[in-house]
Amino acid sequence: MIQPDVTIVGAGVIGGSIAYELSKRGANVCLMDQGEAGQKASKAAAGMLGAQAEMDLDSPLYSFAQYSKAIFEGLKEELQDCTGIDIELVQKGMIKLARNPLEQEGLKKRALHFKESNEQAFWLEEKEIQAKEPAIQTGGMGGLWIPGDGHVNPSALSTAFVQGAVSNGAALLDYTQVYSLIVENGKVNGVMTSAGPIKSNHVIVAGGAWSEELLQKTGIQLNTYPVKGECFSVFAKQQLLQSTLFTEGCYIVPKKAGRLLIGATETPHSFNERVQVKGMMSLMERAAGLLPALKEASFEKSWAGIRPQTADGLPYMSRHRNLNDLWIATGHYRNGILLSAGTGVYMADLLEGREVREDWLQTFSMERQISYAGRE
Amino acid sequence: MIQPDVTIVGAGVIGGSIAYELSKRGANVCLMDQGEAGQKASKAAAGMLGAQAEMDLDSPLYSFAQYSKAIFEGLKEELQDCTGIDIELVQKGMIKLARNPLEQEGLKKRALHFKESNEQAFWLEEKEIQAKEPAIQTGGMGGLWIPGDGHVNPSALSTAFVQGAVSNGAALLDYTQVYSLIVENGKVNGVMTSAGPIKSNHVIVAGGAWSEELLQKTGIQLNTYPVKGECFSVFAKQQLLQSTLFTEGCYIVPKKAGRLLIGATETPHSFNERVQVKGMMSLMERAAGLLPALKEASFEKSWAGIRPQTADGLPYMSRHRNLNDLWIATGHYRNGILLSAGTGVYMADLLEGREVREDWLQTFSMERQISYAGRE
Amino acid sequence: MIQPDVTIVGAGVIGGSIAYELSKRGANVCLMDQGEAGQKASKAAAGMLGAQAEMDLDSPLYSFAQYSKAIFEGLKEELQDCTGIDIELVQKGMIKLARNPLEQEGLKKRALHFKESNEQAFWLEEKEIQAKEPAIQTGGMGGLWIPGDGHVNPSALSTAFVQGAVSNGAALLDYTQVYSLIVENGKVNGVMTSAGPIKSNHVIVAGGAWSEELLQKTGIQLNTYPVKGECFSVFAKQQLLQSTLFTEGCYIVPKKAGRLLIGATETPHSFNERVQVKGMMSLMERAAGLLPALKEASFEKSWAGIRPQTADGLPYMSRHRNLNDLWIATGHYRNGILLSAGTGVYMADLLEGREVREDWLQTFSMERQISYAGRE
Amino acid sequence: MIQPDVTIVGAGVIGGSIAYELSKRGANVCLMDQGEAGQKASKAAAGMLGAQAEMDLDSPLYSFAQYSKAIFEGLKEELQDCTGIDIELVQKGMIKLARNPLEQEGLKKRALHFKESNEQAFWLEEKEIQAKEPAIQTGGMGGLWIPGDGHVNPSALSTAFVQGAVSNGAALLDYTQVYSLIVENGKVNGVMTSAGPIKSNHVIVAGGAWSEELLQKTGIQLNTYPVKGECFSVFAKQQLLQSTLFTEGCYIVPKKAGRLLIGATETPHSFNERVQVKGMMSLMERAAGLLPALKEASFEKSWAGIRPQTADGLPYMSRHRNLNDLWIATGHYRNGILLSAGTGVYMADLLEGREVREDWLQTFSMERQISYAGRE
Structure with missing residues (x-):
């Protein structure tokens, strides 16, 4: 035993x-x-x-998140050596798009805050975003550019x-x-x-x-209570995005081989792991609004995960x-x-x-x- | 050999x-x-x-289709006996919905034509459709009711x-x-x-x-040339429809166990069997317009078929x-x-x-x- | 609520x-x-x-099983009407094969018991089994034939x-x-x-x-405790069996469209729903021993279920x-x-x-x- | 165009x-x-x-194979940079096991040949194999050890x-x-x-x-003609093998995360992509003979590929x-x-x-x- x-x-x-x-x-x-x-x-x-x-930049959760994020680079090598598994760490940055004056103001403040604390995050004007990611339909209000952000294969x-x-x-x-x-x-x-x-x-x-x-x-x-989140993924023939594109309620993460992962809805108090039609409709509409070429991509699959939330x-x-x-x-x-x-x-x-x-x-x-x- | x-x-x-x-x-x-x-x-x-x-009611294809349809009832028993397979023949009728005055006029003519030739197909007013299928968002222009129509498991x-x-x-x-x-x-x-x-x-x-x-x-x-058609299916907890709901560009077929099958897009000259995001978006929007409760249903899967078309x-x-x-x-x-x-x-x-x-x-x-x- | x-x-x-x-x-x-x-x-x-x-023919479980079995014919129609679902009730009988003198003796006694109580179950000699199911490799010791037994799609x-x-x-x-x-x-x-x-x-x-x-x-x-059971299924081009073939540790159930379902191993105290290689090896060997043509069939899939057992x-x-x-x-x-x-x-x-x-x-x-x- | x-x-x-x-x-x-x-x-x-x-060491195919193999290391980096895809190149060597005196003699000659041409391949005695790969059931006749061999994710x-x-x-x-x-x-x-x-x-x-x-x-x-090859894969809780294990008619390749891939049957003149029961039985028996702990592993899936062969x-x-x-x-x-x-x-x-x-x-x-x- x-x-x-x-x-x-x-x-x-x-x-x-x-x-x-x-x-x-x-x-x-x-x-x-x-x-x-x-x-x-x-x-x-x-x-x-x-x-x-x-995250709220003054909260302990933000400092913990930064602390955790910093571990990943060493971890990638460590886990590869130990298990042969590539966690597919990509660090090509993230754009958080402003879609209305309120979001614009908030993100500009955030950019300022980062500047003051010497962190790598910058305000991008409309044209800069277009130059960086030509496939994005920006909305014309600029956005926050975080070069160090990235993603792994969860x-x-x-x-x-x-x-x-x-x-x-x-x-x-x-x-x-x-x-x-x-x-x-x-x-x-x-x-x-x-x-x-x-x-x-x-x-x-x-x-x-x-x-x-x-x-x-x-x-x-x-x-704690469960919050269901729905996602879907597609395959595009061309690489449509370099960096992760983030807005409230919809993000698009470029994975390898032309795959894009789009998330996520939020349905509190549900353990139901099935995807609802309305969730897919809303995600697809938002994502295609941000990245019109997504409509031409091939649908791969959709799924849901049940995340634990606290009060x-x-x-x-x-x-x-x-x-x-x-x-x-x-x-x-x-x-x-x-x-x-x-x-x-x-x-x-x-x-x-x-x-x-x-x-x-x-x-x-x-x-x-x-x-x-x-x-x- | x-x-x-x-x-x-x-x-x-x-x-x-x-x-x-x-x-x-x-x-x-x-x-x-x-x-x-x-x-x-x-x-x-x-x-x-x-x-x-x-179909054009005067065309030989219509008479051939009616001829073919009439075979299915006997065929159902024959194939069940011979192979043990239930082809899931359901004959609960079809509603073809009018969504604008032009369609309304065309369907009324069609109903008249059927009446004259003593075929089972009738014009339904708004209220009659609502009584028959309460979940449908009718559009208020009535439709054609074909009681003998149905479907099988292809x-x-x-x-x-x-x-x-x-x-x-x-x-x-x-x-x-x-x-x-x-x-x-x-x-x-x-x-x-x-x-x-x-x-x-x-x-x-x-x-x-x-x-x-x-x-x-x-x-x-x-x-001949290929025409790709995309479909998707969902599961609803309640039986949302009794009869098949048909409009140009979107039909909803009620299968067993709460399953609904929704079709179909048309993309000529494509052998590509993958489903595109835009096809799903368009089908989902149309279907949810006809049957709003569909939004609450669980997405099952989407797929495409390549149909042979002639000039x-x-x-x-x-x-x-x-x-x-x-x-x-x-x-x-x-x-x-x-x-x-x-x-x-x-x-x-x-x-x-x-x-x-x-x-x-x-x-x-x-x-x-x-x-x-x-x-x- | x-x-x-x-x-x-x-x-x-x-x-x-x-x-x-x-x-x-x-x-x-x-x-x-x-x-x-x-x-x-x-x-x-x-x-x-x-x-x-x-089952032990004198036990209350046997009488309950017979009672339950008798319900299925009516249930089939009832559920089909109510839900449109065909439970695929097939009643083409079951052969329980004797593979050694001990089993032979037991099954002959069982046949006698059935005869005395006027139940439909009969002893079959070697040749009778071969005539009924030519694809079986019988082992030469006869078996019990239960014409009323069958199966459904679970x-x-x-x-x-x-x-x-x-x-x-x-x-x-x-x-x-x-x-x-x-x-x-x-x-x-x-x-x-x-x-x-x-x-x-x-x-x-x-x-x-x-x-x-x-x-x-x-x-x-x-x-109660869990008992894991592993199964697999195959597709054969010809219909290899009419009736269900049953032995201790291995049964073969002929489903529709050439599908055969083979079960089942028994692993007490396991909730593990994965199939082990040894389980598949042992089932395949037994099944191919009973029905050699199974080797030519196409493997479909294997799976495991966790059944509740009592002391x-x-x-x-x-x-x-x-x-x-x-x-x-x-x-x-x-x-x-x-x-x-x-x-x-x-x-x-x-x-x-x-x-x-x-x-x-x-x-x-x-x-x-x-x-x-x-x-x- | x-x-x-x-x-x-x-x-x-x-x-x-x-x-x-x-x-x-x-x-x-x-x-x-x-x-x-x-x-x-x-x-x-x-x-x-x-x-x-x-391969025959004197043949042009052998020299071409060595030429091709040498490209993979650079290719791995190149493709990773260009596409983000890890081809999962592993170079932990291969053991080719002798299972009878004839094979033993052949492999010893081959080892000698390699020695003379200063290539990295060596004869291993029974005990050396056991020391290197304790889970193998060797058969007692030694084998050839090729340290540079490996595999990729195809x-x-x-x-x-x-x-x-x-x-x-x-x-x-x-x-x-x-x-x-x-x-x-x-x-x-x-x-x-x-x-x-x-x-x-x-x-x-x-x-x-x-x-x-x-x-x-x-x-x-x-x-050319098609030759169907059947394979299967399993998951083991422990890492059972470090190197690839190779015999005529059965090889076992250790992939990441405890996965083992076992191949392959050969059925000439078949385009049939389904796996037959007899193919799985024969592969499982051989593989379990080489690596008994495989029986405890969880079956993942089986599949077939159609390879082009020439006269x-x-x-x-x-x-x-x-x-x-x-x-x-x-x-x-x-x-x-x-x-x-x-x-x-x-x-x-x-x-x-x-x-x-x-x-x-x-x-x-x-x-x-x-x-x-x-x-x-």
Whole structure:
């Protein structure tokens, strides 16, 4: 019988990254999934590594995102060496387009802010955008240009984390149902599963939108909720875009071999993994408005992913308040791929008791809002 | 070595129907396909059996379509008994909606014409349509109601024809490349293939849009051309429609288990089997305009089929002018499923030398326009 | 908010059948599934309706199986009318082959037993089997011939039950996570779900192998366990078999259009839905031993299903011992399709308080072995 | 209308490589395919780059194979830069196992030969193989170790060639039927296609097993024939192999993420792309004999590819004897991936009139055996 130091429930990109990092540091890890590793939201993502386009620049989440993004370059080589998997890191920049005066003003402010803090992000006028990306229908209001932004293949990344963990000695128990936590004297000591009890010193719940279900069994309400996001992809004969094109409600990510990935709708409180006609209609209309040549492209497929969201939009990366040695890492919502690398390192630091940034500790704590729903 | 009486090139719904009928009558048939039977336009069709909604009521094609449609009820039982396959014949009627005064006038005339000839097709006012199909957004101009129209599962039908032929003793040679016709003294005596020569008294070319290629090898130009048609399907939780809803450029066919099939675009001169974004956008917009609840349905998949069209829009079902014992059955365009049953019987009659309707003989003859492109 | 009389957790063939029957009787039903309806073990089954080949003829399960089997003929018409779905009921008999003297003796006894009770099942000598099914490699020891046995399309059946329930007014909540039972004063009053609380007078747990997980949350141990079964299917050009061919560890079911379905391995305590190489090797070897022409057939696909098994091999179809208005219907193991029709009627009878057979009441009761695992 | 210098018929790995090289050198290239680029034999390959294990060391094909293999390292970077596609070049060596005294003797001779010519290939004793690859069931007779051998992802390579050509300015006409060659005064001047006539100074036929069909139309018999090869792939939880394992009739190639690819059967004269049960049984048995842990792996999928073979087993890479400016590149059989890089460079050299090795010119000429089958 397996006797890991750490059991991680959920083998998506978050659980996989934590497993990879902990196993690299020598921990004896058991990584579990109720189905196949990396097949849910992690696979459905577009893989953008964009922190500067959206986030509030003063928030701890922004600093954490920048921290996580910086890890990817080294990670690419590391995972390639360890697993043979190319995570397809592309860093050709992102354009965030202004489509009305309000957005224009906001993006100009953001550009100014970046300039002041010496970050690589610049305001582009209409003509500059056209010169850079002739296929875009710009709308004439300019946009923000973030040269360092890019993207990875999210499915390759998830697989590489899991394979990397396995090659570091982690045990992967897929298709394993977790029935409940094993709790002894206010301390978690493992999980009861369809494969029997797995005893371990620590349990990390990294089950994305499905974390809620597991924790409810122990009387814990996380207060996360699922948000369904729909995407589609196409093949174009020519390379229509060099950089990622981003607007509120629609982004277009140029992948290899003429493939473009378009996302994403947002339907809160839905676990339904099917794509609705209205979602496709709205995405196609928006994307074709930004990039008219997309209409000539060949449709490949559409899909949906179920992302875990929290009440305040910030992830939980934290120890549990009441149960010792229970840890949570979920709620990454639309930024799971971007935040995954940082989450692995951060959670490993937490478990090892290393010092971490105080503002992160506060911001990502479960205690900031968690309510214990006991059963009287 | 196989020595069939008749070699049929093309195992789609047309070739399959001819093979089924000829083998039922005792002929020794070899049915060939360059790939898998029934996987091209036959599988891509919606399966509508609608003759009265569109065709010129005085044309021989209309009488042939009605003739073919009448065969399906008996055929359903026959194929079920012979092969165990349910062709999913549904006869719950079709509504052809008027969307402007011109269409309204045309459909009213058509209704009058049907009334005079005692055919089952009636004009419906706005309220009557709403009563019959509450989910339709009618447009307020009424429509034509054809109670006898319906549809089949085109893939099941194609498979049943081929399986039925096989169970009648026909040989099926799939994945077989036809290199050329074997011609001796102005008579076709078989085909040269990747499986060697197949000698036979008759050769029937029923290769849909791919017939042109085969015949060009013998210096024959059919003057057919491919027309790509794109479709998509959805799943709705409730049964949104009872009858088929038909307009120019967009029809919605209610299949079993909440599935709706929506078709079809038309792109002439294309063999490209991929679906373009613009085709999906246009179909989705039209379909959602007719049936707003479609937006809530789950997208299943999209696909394209390559249909064979002729210069005058009429199929070729005929002997060849110059080469004895060479026969052609192609050019059925959007009506391949509807016309398949009749084509099987009619071509078998032609080969057996039975008497057929004189107007059909003229109308469907290759000689009405074929030009022999000899190589001087 | 939905306020059903009955909530059914699990929309497989068992939950679907109960939902269909209860809604037909006028109950207000809510049918829930954590994913898509009918996509797990129900879809993975071969669909055999064979009671006489295997079961202990004196057991209540045998009488229940015969009772369930008898329902299918009427059900076929009913579901076709109600949903347009053909469940593909075929009743061309089953041969259970003896492969050694022990099996021969057992089957001869069984044949005698059937003869005495005037049931349709007969001993066949070697030559008779060869005459009936020339493609079988018999082994020379004869076999049991059960003319009334047959099979359905399990996926069509599951879909038809669910669609039938919906057309009877049932609500289908798919992709809905059940977090826990709502328990008030020793009575179940609904379920807590990812779509909010669903209040209902009754809750029926019909979640197959996943029932255990749900019930553990309320401190109930069902003591069922998953048994993985692997299958594969092929296409043969000729119809190789008329009847189903059955041996211990390998059966071959002839479906329409030359398709043969071969099953099934048994791997206890596994939720893993992937097929292992060793499973395919062993199944292929056995099947090719019984039907050598299978080697020439084209491989279609392989798959696995996770069936719920109980300690004594009998299903639970019962009220819960301690919690009022909680009902269980699971543990049907390899006979889920065969028993589904009967289970729907029987569970509806139980809920309505109708009289049922006393031996069934005893045999299928949870109380025969259930242990309540409270949390001290 | 496109007016290319060179039209290439067939967008598999051979046509793609030629198009890539010619377009890199500045030629105006049109690359055509009757379906989708790279979807036939090129996609079905295992991607081994093994020249030293099999070929006659004195033959010009061996020197050409070594020449081609040497190109891949530079090509990997070039294609990655140009298209973003990683061809997944792995060079961890190959073991060719001796399974009987005859094979042992042959491989020992081969090892000696390599030693004399200072090539990197060595004889390994039983224990050395076990030390290197503990999971192999060796058979106790040692084997040949070729450290430089490896493999690529054949589908990625094919796509990268085609995408690279397109980014060099080549036109890709997929889903285009070629009806015939345009011949004027003994010179080929283009092709007649379903997209109209394409005029060009040169035509290169690189249609793999489908080349025969095209050339027959112009009265040319290539005398190639199709050989179907079946493969399957599995996922193992652990990395079972480091190097490629090769025996006559069965090889196992370790791909990334625990995937193993096993090939390949050989069925001459078949265009049938379906996998037969007997092919899978035989491959699985052999592979499990070599690597017993394979039985525990999860089956992924099986497939077949149709490879072009010639009478003497050598490819045609040559101008046509009778028709000026018609070129042929087919017949690469099981070595299409390995030879693709060299074929691109070699054919480009031929077309440009550069000097090439005299022995290659002779060996790969069509004239070595071609017979012109005129139509009297």
